Amino acid sequence: MASQQLINGYKKRMQKANFVICSSCFWCATCFDAGKEFPACPACKGSPVDSLPISENEFYKVEIAGNRNIELSFGRSER
Structure with missing residues (x-):
């Protein structure tokens, strides 16, 4: 029973995830509180910071190469 509650809580949080990024320094994070403002x-x-909603079946990947090269890619999982 407790494990099912944890799973349901995780799913609920994932439905409200946002990708947040600073346009000045490119700091970024996943925010599980959709109402949070920075x-x-x-x-x-x-x-x-800018905020982009992420659905339960979406993901993002951040790749850093060298000092000034940052590549963001967004996609959908194959579930």
Whole structure:
């Protein structure tokens, strides 16, 4: 019973996930609180961060190459 509650809680959180990114320093994270706002970037204290909703069957990948190359890719899982 307790494990089913944990699974249901996880699924509920995943339905409300957002990808957040700072346009100044490119700090990024997954935020499981869809209502959370970032008035300033936690890393550089600069501009507000942008937020993109992520569905339960979507994912993102961040690849960093060298000092200034960042590649973001978004996709859907094959479930």
